[in-house]
Amino acid sequence: MDRIRLVGGNPLNGELPISGAKNAALPLMIASLLTDEPLTLTNVPRLADVTQLQRILVNHGVGVALEGRRRGEDDMLGQRITFTATDIVDTRAPYELVSKMRASFWVIGPLLSREGQAQVSLPGGCAIGTRPVDFYLDGLRALGADIEIDAGYVHARAPGGRLKGATVHFPRVSVGATHTILMAAVLAEGRTVIENAACEPEVGDLARCLVAMGAKIEGIDTHTLTVDGVEKLHGAKHAVLPDRIETGTYAMATAMAGGNVLLKGGRADLLQAALDVLGETGAHITQEEAGIRVTQNGNGIRPVDVETDPFPGFPTDLQAQYMALMTRAEGVTHIRETIFENRFMHVGELARFGADIKIDGQVATVTGVPELTGAEVMATDLRASVSLVIAGLVAKGETLVSRIYHLDRGFERLEDKLGRCGAEIERLAG
Numbered sequence: 001m002d003r004i005r006l007v008g009g010n011p012l013n014g015e016l017p018i019s020g021a022k023n024a025a026l027p028l029m030i031a032s033l034l035t036d037e038p039l040t041l042t043n044v045p046r047l048a049d050v051t052q053l054q055r056i057l058v059n060h061g062v063g064v065a066l067e068g069r070r071r072g073e074d075d076m077l078g079q080r081i082t083f084t085a086t087d088i089v090d091t092r093a094p095y096e097l098v099s100k101m102r103a104s105f106w107v108i109g110p111l112l113s114r115e116g117q118a119q120v121s122l123p124g125g126c127a128i129g130t131r132p133v134d135f136y137l138d139g140l141r142a143l144g145a146d147i148e149i150d151a152g153y154v155h156a157r158a159p160g161g162r163l164k165g166a167t168v169h170f171p172r173v174s175v176g177a178t179h180t181i182l183m184a185a186v187l188a189e190g191r192t193v194i195e196n197a198a199c200e201p202e203v204g205d206l207a208r209c210l211v212a213m214g215a216k217i218e219g220i221d222t223h224t225l226t227v228d229g230v231e232k233l234h235g236a237k238h239a240v241l242p243d244r245i246e247t248g249t250y251a252m253a254t255a256m257a258g259g260n261v262l263l264k265g266g267r268a269d270l271l272q273a274a275l276d277v278l279g280e281t282g283a284h285i286t287q288e289e290a291g292i293r294v295t296q297n298g299n300g301i302r303p304v305d306v307e308t309d310p311f312p313g314f315p316t317d318l319q320a321q322y323m324a325l326m327t328r329a330e331g332v333t334h335i336r337e338t339i340f341e342n343r344f345m346h347v348g349e350l351a352r353f354g355a356d357i358k359i360d361g362q363v364a365t366v367t368g369v370p371e372l373t374g375a376e377v378m379a380t381d382l383r384a385s386v387s388l389v390i391a392g393l394v395a396k397g398e399t400l401v402s403r404i405y406h407l408d409r410g411f412e413r414l415e416d417k418l419g420r421c422g423a424e425i426e427r428l429a430g
C-alpha cells in the first residue's frame with residue numbers, strides 16, 4: 001500500500017490549483033440516471049471516489065465517455081466526462097459496490113423516480129459515526145414509495161410506477177438526504193416541498209444542473225426547496241463547482257507552514273466562515289480574480305475556538321485540518337463537533353506528533369505546543385488523513401502517513417500540489 005513521506009519545515013509558496021468539488025461531482029454524476037440524454041460534466045476531479053461511482057453507474061447501464069486531455073493542456077485541469085443513461089439495465093445497486101462509498105446510496109432517488117423501483121444496498125463509507133439513512137427513507141415514503149429492508153438491501157417501489165409530490169421535512173439538515181429527495185422529486189407527479197433542506201453549495205450545484213436539464217426548482221441555496229415535477233428531463237452540460245474543502249485544506253496548510261499561496265480557482269464565498277476564522281488566527285486572506293491568496297508570515301498562530309455547523313457555518317469536513325493547525329497555536333483552542341458523533345479519530349494520530357489534545361464528549365481542547373516532531377501515522381478517514389499531512393508540513397524530521405487510500409478518495413494529486421509549492425513530500429509506492 002502506498003504511503004506519503006514528508007519532511008517538515010518548508011514554507012509554501014506559489015500557485016496551487018483547486019479541483020472540482022468531489023461532493024458536487026458525485027451527486028451530479030448520479031443525476032445522469034434521470035435522463036436518457038447525455039449529461040456532460042466538466043471540471044470533474046480525478047479521484048478514487050469518482051472512479052468508484054463510475055463503476056456503479058456503468059452497472060446501472062450508464063455509458064461513460066471520458067474526453068482525453070489535449071496535448072500541451074495543463075495536467076491539473078479537471079476532466080470532461082459525458083454520462084448517458086439511454087436505458088437503465090439494472091435497478092439494483094449491489095453491496096460490493098455501494099459499501100465502498102456512502103454517496104452511492106443516493107442512486108436510490110433517481111432510480112426510483114425514473115424507473116419506479118430500486119434495490120440498493122445499505123451504505124458504507126467513512127466510519128465517522130453511525131450515519132443512518134432514516135431521513136432518506138422517510139422522505140421517499142412521503143413521496144409515496146413502498147420501502148422494505150431485507151438482508152441489508154432497501155427495496156423501494158413507487159406504486160403505479162411514479163412518485164407523488166409531498167412535503168418532506170427533515171428533522172435535521174442532511175446533505176445526502178436533500179440530494180436524494182431532490183432527485184426523486186424532479187420526476188414525481190406534482191409539487192414537492194423540501195423543508196429544512198441542506199443549503200451546502202454542492203446542493204445548489206446539483207439543483208442548478210437539474211434546472212439546466214429541465215427541472216423546475218425554486219428556493220435554490222435556501223432551506224426550502226420547492227420542486228414541480230416534470231414528465232421528462234433532457235441532457236445538459238454543467239461545470240462542477242470548485243472544491244471548498246480542498247480550498248480550506250490548503251489554506252490551513254499555508255497558515256500552518258507559512259508562505260504565500262494562490263489557491264487558483266478557489267472561491268471565498270463557498271467557505272467564508274472558515275476563512276474568517278483563519279484570518280483571526282493570523283493568516284492574511286484575499287480574494288483575487290484568479291483565486292484566493294493566503295499569506296502567513298510566521299507571526300505566530302492565534303487560538304480561535306470553533307464549532308462545526310451546516311453551511312454557512314464552519315464545515316465539519318475542515319475540522320480535522322483546523323485541529324492540526326491549532327496544535328501549534330499560542331494558547332488553548334476548543335473545537336466542538338456538532339455534525340458527526342465520532343469525528344475525532346485523528347486525535348490519537350496527531351498525538352504521535354507531540355500534539356496536546358483532550359477530548360470531552362463532542363469538544364476537543366487543543367493546547368498549542370512550540371514544536372511537532374515527525375512520526376509514523378495512519379490515516380483513519382478521508383478528512384482526518386489530510387490533517388496528518390498538515391501536521392507533517394511543520395513537524396521536525398520525517399513523517400510517514402500510511403493507509404493513504406483514504407486521501408486518494410478526496411484529494412487530487414495532493415503530493416504534486418504541495419510539492420510544487422515547495423513542500424518536501426513524496427508518495428512511496430508499495
Ligand code: UD1
Nearest residue numbers: 023103131132133134135136173174175176177317339340
Ligand atoms: C455529506 C458529505 C460529507 C460531509 C457531510 C456534512 C458528501 C459525499 N459527503 O455527507 O463530506 O461531512 O455531508 O456536511 O457530500 N443523518 C441522520 N439520518 C439520515 C441522514 C443523516 O441522522 O438519514 C445525520 C448524520 O448521521 C449526521 C448528520 O445527519 O449526523 C448530517 O449528515 P449528512 O449531511 O447526511 O452527511 P452526508 O450527506 O452523509
